[in-house]
Amino acid sequence: MKTLKSMVAGISLLLACITANAAVKSHATQPTEKDVVNIYINAIANGKTDNLDKVLGDDLQFNMQRGQRVNTFTKEQLMNYLKSNTVSGESVNTTTTVLSDDENSSKVKIDFKYDGYTRTDVVTLDKSFGWKITSVNSTFK
Numbered sequence: 001m002k003t004l005k006s007m008v009a010g011i012s013l014l015l016a017c018i019t020a021n022a023a024v025k026s027h028a029t030q031p032t033e034k035d036v037v038n039i040y041i042n043a044i045a046n047g048k049t050d051n052l053d054k055v056l057g058d059d060l061q062f063n064m065q066r067g068q069r070v071n072t073f074t075k076e077q078l079m080n081y082l083k084s085n086t087v088s089g090e091s092v093n094t095t096t097t098v099l100s101d102d103e104n105s106s107k108v109k110i111d112f113k114y115d116g117y118t119r120t121d122v123v124t125l126d127k128s129f130g131w132k133i134t135s136v137n138s139t140f141k
Helices: 002-028 033-046 075-084
Strands: 056-066 069-073 093-101 105-114 117-126 132-140
Touching: 033 093, 033 105, 033 117, 033 132, 056 075, 069 075
Parallel strands: 056 132
Antiparallel strands: 056 069, 093 105, 105 117, 117 132
């Protein structure tokens, strides 16, 4: 009987350790807020869209203002546009400014400085099920 109690206790301890270890690994695979912003910058500045679809929310609203005209894109339209248009060899300098930040949402201003003009994107991130981009407002100067 003493051996049976020891075996049950050992198996219980083993299962508890396996369960705890599995939970830690699942959280480590989620990109951080900073990772999401860097993936977005890399897609816009360098055309590398590899992980972009994973960090864009399904209900993404992308607004691009050019003069008086505002074009609105969905996640699918944005991904198709970025994949079909190659990025020119222009050098791009980026500046990132956090406008607001708490544990569940963040708003970041990203300036892409090209030769002759600046593109400013205000990116809103939400942490419902991991950090996702839910809104982008893009203007040109």
